[in-house]
Amino acid sequence: MDEGIQREALVATLAAIADRIESEKDHLTDLDSAIGDADHGANLHRGFQAALDGADPDDDPAAFVKAAGMALLSKVGGASGPLYGGSLAVASSEFEEGITTESSVAFAEAYLEKVKDRGGASVGDKTMVDALTPAVHTYKRAIEVDDLDPLAALSKAVDATERGVRFTTPIRASKGRASYLGWRSVGHPDPGATSTLYLLEEIHDVAAEYLDGEAATVVDAAAETEAEEGSGVEE
Amino acid sequence: MKKLINEPEDVVDEMLEGMVAAHPEYVRRLEGTNVLVRADAPVEGMVGIVSGGGSGHEPTHAGYLGEGMLTGAAAGEVFTSPTADQLQGMIAACEGGAGVLCVVKNYEGDVMNFETAIELAELEGETDVEYVVVDDDVAVEDSLYTSGRRGVCGTILVHKIAGAAAARGDDLSEVKRLAEKVVDGVGTMGMALTSCTTPEKGEPTFDLPDDEIELGIGIHGEPGVERTDVMGADAVAEHLTERVLEDLDLAEGARVATIVNGMGATPLMELYVVNRRVQELLDERGFDVGECWVGDYMTSLDMAGCSVTVLELDEELEELLGAPADTPALTVRGD
Numbered sequence: 001m002d003e004g005i006q007r008e009a010l011v012a013t014l015a016a017i018a019d020r021i022e023s024e025k026d027h028l029t030d031l032d033s034a035i036g037d038a039d040h041g042a043n044l045h046r047g048f049q050a051a052l053d054g055a056d057p058d059d060d061p062a063a064f065v066k067a068a069g070m071a072l073l074s075k076v077g078g079a080s081g082p083l084y085g086g087s088l089a090v091a092s093s094e095f096e097e098g099i100t101t102e103s104s105v106a107f108a109e110a111y112l113e114k115v116k117d118r119g120g121a122s123v124g125d126k127t128m129v130d131a132l133t134p135a136v137h138t139y140k141r142a143i144e145v146d147d148l149d150p151l152a153a154l155s156k157a158v159d160a161t162e163r164g165v166r167f168t169t170p171i172r173a174s175k176g177r178a179s180y181l182g183w184r185s186v187g188h189p190d191p192g193a194t195s196t197l198y199l200l201e202e203i204h205d206v207a208a209e210y211l212d213g214e215a216a217t218v219v220d221a222a223a224e225t226e227a228e229e230g231s232g233v234e235e
Numbered sequence: 236m237k238k239l240i241n242e243p244e245d246v247v248d249e250m251l252e253g254m255v256a257a258h259p260e261y262v263r264r265l266e267g268t269n270v271l272v273r274a275d276a277p278v279e280g281m282v283g284i285v286s287g288g289g290s291g292h293e294p295t296h297a298g299y300l301g302e303g304m305l306t307g308a309a310a311g312e313v314f315t316s317p318t319a320d321q322l323q324g325m326i327a328a329c330e331g332g333a334g335v336l337c338v339v340k341n342y343e344g345d346v347m348n349f350e351t352a353i354e355l356a357e358l359e360g361e362t363d364v365e366y367v368v369v370d371d372d373v374a375v376e377d378s379l380y381t382s383g384r385r386g387v388c389g390t391i392l393v394h395k396i397a398g399a400a401a402a403r404g405d406d407l408s409e410v411k412r413l414a415e416k417v418v419d420g421v422g423t424m425g426m427a428l429t430s431c432t433t434p435e436k437g438e439p440t441f442d443l444p445d446d447e448i449e450l451g452i453g454i455h456g457e458p459g460v461e462r463t464d465v466m467g468a469d470a471v472a473e474h475l476t477e478r479v480l481e482d483l484d485l486a487e488g489a490r491v492a493t494i495v496n497g498m499g500a501t502p503l504m505e506l507y508v509v510n511r512r513v514q515e516l517l518d519e520r521g522f523d524v525g526e527c528w529v530g531d532y533m534t535s536l537d538m539a540g541c542s543v544t545v546l547e548l549d550e551e552l553e554e555l556l557g558a559p560a561d562t563p564a565l566t567v568r569g570d
Contacts, residue, residue, distance in 0.1 A: 029435070029436060033436065033440050033441070036457065037314045037315075037440070037455040037456060037457055038314070038433055038435075038436050038440050038456065039312065039313065039314055039315050039433070039435065042312075042435045043312065043315055046244075046312075073318060073319060073320070073351070074318045074319070074320045074321075075318065076318070077289075077311045077312055077315040077316050077318045077344065077348070078289075078311070078312075078315040078316050078344035078348075079342075079343040079344040079347055080344070081316075081318050081319065081344070081347075081348060082319065082344075082347040082348060082350075082351050083347070086319075086351060118347055119343065119347070174382075175343070175382055176343060176382060177342065177343070177382075177453075177455065177457060179382045180375050180382070180385065180453060180457060180460070181457065181458060181460070182460060184458065184460075
């Protein structure tokens with residue numbers, strides 16, 4: 001992909017995410033009122049709208065992603081501001097040489113690393129880390145071990161993220177505000193894991209529009225045969 | 236649900252405008268932000284004491300701006316911590332040359348945004364910034380497996396004592412030491428008769444039938460740690476006070492300060508009824524009560540309920556607690 005198309009794809013991705021968060025805002029807030037403080041949807045919506053409003057389509061990929069991260073950091077507040085925005089801003093430096101298959105893996109890993117570092121959560125704490133970890137591991141594995149193309153790898157990553165969200169439902173929270181509820185947090189999916197899935201789904205869908213359709217078909221078949229591998233999460 | 240608001244997204248901004256209009260002699264707003272600072276901030280040569288957190292806890296935080304308490308207060312969205320850039324701006328505006336102490340309640344959002352703000356402030360210049368994390372809620376366990384205890388009403392006592400120490404000219408490390416001493420010696424436990432209703436959601440955050448109450452609530456409309464049948468005021472007072480005393484494990488004859496705090500929709504009449512039993516209990520146990528505060532200090536929007544806070548006093552804390560403070564929400568005349 002040349003850089004012009006990359007910029008266009010990034011703007012489209014941010015717009016798709018902002019749109020999706022807007023339509024899921026009440027659902028996310030409902031999930032959060034079960035085990036948190038009922039503001040996750042409203043907060044992310046405010047942040048992604050600001051990111052979209054402030055987006056400069058002429059920015060190179062690293063600057064574009066960094067600006068989106070800073071907008072989230074300064075508009076979302078709560079733990080989600082530093083987690084979604086701060087991590088995006090830090091990971092954006094992986095795109096300094098442009099978006100390639102390799103840099104997308106590095107970006108995903110840097111993002112996960114910053115989320116874990118800032119939030120201090122690991123898999124099993126009932127947080128977004130439960131969705132993000134299998135997503136990133138699956139993506140990396142699909143590309144580096146299974147030799148899939150990025151779109152097919154993303155598709156597997158989305159499946160893994162979905163399993164990660166399901167994994168958060170029956171467990172007891174030990175990080176985040178839900179942890180104060182103890183056993184009462186059991187039975188509800190984690191709102192942060194859920195919104196992470198929405199982001200991944202939108203990234204996948206926009207990528208599908210921009211990446212080679214023929215390659216995508218081949219890979220979907222490959223993805224199906226290996227669908228159960230490498231989720232990174234014990235169910 | 237009926238509320239006296241306009242658009243939910245304008246609530247915080249319009250509240251701050253109203254506060255500044257009511258108390259121009261105490262507070263001013265940093266332009267383009269949701270940060271209020273003392274009208275005379277920064278105070279030359281004085282350690283700045285700053286705090287902040289989600290809105291919906293009024294008079295916390297900006298109600299405590301003024302002499303002898305806070306220098307700066309940042310208001311986040313309802314129940315959402317302020318953003319790191321606003322906190323950074325507040326720190327800069329409250330630096331009078333002696334450094335700044337941030338008083339942070341133990342919620343991940345607050346802690347992460349303050350940490351990010353301090354990193355940003357340090358990158359910018361020489362500002363000497365320290366922070367203390369208040370975790371007085373005895374209802375939740377402090378263990379490796381949870382996020383630690385929440386910061387609730389005891390935070391007001393940290394504001395008061397750190398603010399008094401700064402006002403008399405203590406340096407940053409001394410102010411921090413005293414603030415940490417309060418954090419170590421304070422405990423709070425709360426309960427709810429009703430859920431609160433956030434402006435954004437417009438309906439109660441959790442369902443609570445008429446014949447049940449929640450024990451061990453925080454201040455963000457989250458359910459408590461336990462639900463029980465309705466109890467009378469005395470039984471509630473006993474339950475809350477005993478849980479706090481159990482946690483503090485005070486020596487016999489210890490001197491303490493207490494707060495019976497309303498969550499926003501409980502009449503003072505009921506708070507005084509609760510306080511009556513709290514004081515009886517402390518007396519029965521042989522404790523000696525110094526300051527005894529009753530009122531809405533740290534609320535949770537329109538939640539009905541209360542919390543009981545106990546702070547162990549020694550001579551230096553008692554002197555600072557009784558030192559003069561002049562703020563919109565709290566006035567202490569001093570001796």
